[in-house]
Amino acid sequence: MEALTDLKAILHSKRANIYYLEHCRVMQKDGRVLYLTESKKQNFYWNIPIANTTVIMLGTGTSITQAAMRMLASAGVLVGFCGGGGTPLFAGAEIEWLTPQSEYRPTEYVQGWLSFWFDEAKRLEVAKSLQLQRVTYLRQVWAKDRDLQQMGFNAADAGLERALNAYESASGGSQKVGDLLMYEATLTKKLYQYAAQTCRVQDFNRNHDNVDLPNQFLSHGNYLAYGLAACTLWTLGIPHGFAVMHGKTRRGALVFDIADLVKDAIVLPMAFVCAAENATEQEFRQQVLQKFTEHKALDFMFDVVKQTSLQAAWGTSS
Incomplete structure (x- = not known):
């Protein structure tokens, strides 16, 4: 299993990904953050490259596990629960965003x-x-x-x-x-x-x-x-x-x-x-x-x- 400290560091200002997800479950599996989509015949897992992600917006029909949230926080990814189509944002710790708890940011x-x-x-x-x-x-x-x-x-x-x-x-x-x-x-x-x-x-x-x-x-x-x-x-x-x-x-x-x-x-x-x-x-x-x-x-x-x-x-x- 990849250690959290082994994640490749990418400056937030250089990160490329924002995710909007709906009708899926976000989880941690084998040291990665995945989202699971379910169908009648088969379930599909999709990887989220958290080291290159700034924000994840969780829309209609989504859930997230504690283990996934821990890994997202370790990578400095902001998470927000929102309505269908990405609006509006619902509750979080910092306005509408669930922000990683890091005391080592610049002052x-x-x-x-x-x-x-x-x-x-x-x-x-x-x-x-x-x-x-x-x-x-x-x-x-x-x-x-x-x-x-x-x-x-x-x-x-x-x-x-x-x-x-x-x-x-x-x-x-x-x-x-x-x-x-x-x-x-x-x-x-x-x-x-x-x-x-x-x-x-x-x-x-x-x-x-x-x-x-x-x-x-x-x-x-x-x-x-x-x-x-x-x-x-x-x-x-x-x-x-x-x-x-x-x-x-x-x-x-x-x-x-x-x-x-x-x-x-x-x-x-x-x-x-x-x-x-x-x-x-x-x-x-x-x-x-x-x-x-x-x-x-x-x-x-x-x-x-x-x-x-x-x-x-x-x-x-x-």
């Missing part, structure tokens, strides 16, 4: 984050910085992604460029987080309109309760991004409650702040592309995860959070 990043967090002015400066990096990442992804370009997404589109420039300008001049959230909502609405028009999706209206494909895919993809964000924050030792934008009503809102860095660039366009192609939920999930890997979304999250945490000073103390 410099949480100390750096807290060094500015209790100053409202500095917190606002960090929120502005995250929004600018969010727009920069969107421009980079859309400018080089051939699949999106073939579907008509054009990073140099005049209307899109005006919307992004206006958002950058308005965000930079924001005097409070409420203004920033308002500008963000305006930009997101324009991006929805642009994506719907580009992919010829008729009568789209963003509603989390709607069951049309674009809304389903947006919700599903957002939760995949939340998984990456939660993994980033857990690895760097930063509690999810120290948000800079969304923390008024949700204890774990920092997950949403960090996930926003990549949602508009990848999840949003792919939701409309896959809806236009009438893709299945599994096909959409595979394409989004492929884009996360292709555009190094997890690396980008790690770089931004680390850079933000270690910034010498943010803004001016009020």
Whole structure:
């Protein structure tokens, strides 16, 4: 049996896999974590490469053994129980995630984050910085992604460029987080309109309760991004409650702040592309995860959070 300490170490920022499982049982067998699917005639075991996995989402009809959870924790894999299609997330130890219990994560990043967090002015400066990096990442992804370009997404589109420039300008001049959230909502609405028009999706209206494909895919993809964000924050030792934008009503809102860095660039366009192609939920999930890997979304999250945490000073103390 392979010892837990023999697992090949892969940095979390370089891990490639997120799993969404349903109607199966996750267990430990012969030193590996497997999931078991049952059929009338035969049962099938499938291996989960835990050393290269960031997040496992357990959907409808799933269970997990204590031994499997122990091995996942040893490999630093976050686990979340969720509804069908990956949404919504249910209870866990850290917001909605069952996080490994490790006391040997770095302390410099949480100390750096807290060094500015209790100053409202500095917190606002960090929120502005995250929004600018969010727009920069969107421009980079859309400018080089051939699949999106073939579907008509054009990073140099005049209307899109005006919307992004206006958002950058308005965000930079924001005097409070409420203004920033308002500008963000305006930009997101324009991006929805642009994506719907580009992919010829008729009568789209963003509603989390709607069951049309674009809304389903947006919700599903957002939760995949939340998984990456939660993994980033857990690895760097930063509690999810120290948000800079969304923390008024949700204890774990920092997950949403960090996930926003990549949602508009990848999840949003792919939701409309896959809806236009009438893709299945599994096909959409595979394409989004492929884009996360292709555009190094997890690396980008790690770089931004680390850079933000270690910034010498943010803004001016009020």
